[in-house]
Amino acid sequence: MQPDKRLGRDFFRQDVLSVAPLLLGKYIVIINNGEPEKFIITEVEAYRGEDDLACHASKGRTNRNRIMYAVGGHVYVYFIYGMYWMLNIVTGEEDNPQAVLIRGINGYNGPGKLTRRLNIDDSFYGEDLVVSGRIWIENNEAEGEIVTGPRIGIDYAGEHWKNKPWRFNLLLK
DNA sequence: AGCAAGATCGGT
């Protein structure tokens, strides 16, 4: 019997600033054509609560962002620029809207490119990584250096939020 | 009902 490597609820319940860097090096597993595919997570960004002007929850609860208010472990996907799906993982406790944007996986850098590779679309909205049969996160240790920096593409959020070093990049050894 | 902007990407 193999140990269950899937991450459970307690992992995703933590604050987004804890979960985001912890996701680096772990596997995202997705079932495509019946076969599981594994990719190492290499780049993420944290979006933290209604106060964070870069976070979709800064507008309060809307039909698009409502899943961010669920307990950690749910999937938040949204469509942007008329052609790209963004993949996010909700974190924290219920009614504390936070999420980690997955910006890179091994071999595919860029949030729009990786969702195309994984076949992520709106059918994944609200999926629960703790129990889902087609997408989950597995524990893994990867060797590499972690670099932090400001989040990308959020000029609209103002200097204060734009400057926060909430992007985490794993440079694989 | 109409509109401006967007957590992007690839080509000039």
Next chain:
DNA sequence: CCGATCTTGCTG
């Protein structure tokens, strides 16, 4: 820097 392409949330 610019266009593609369409959903979203805000304004009226």
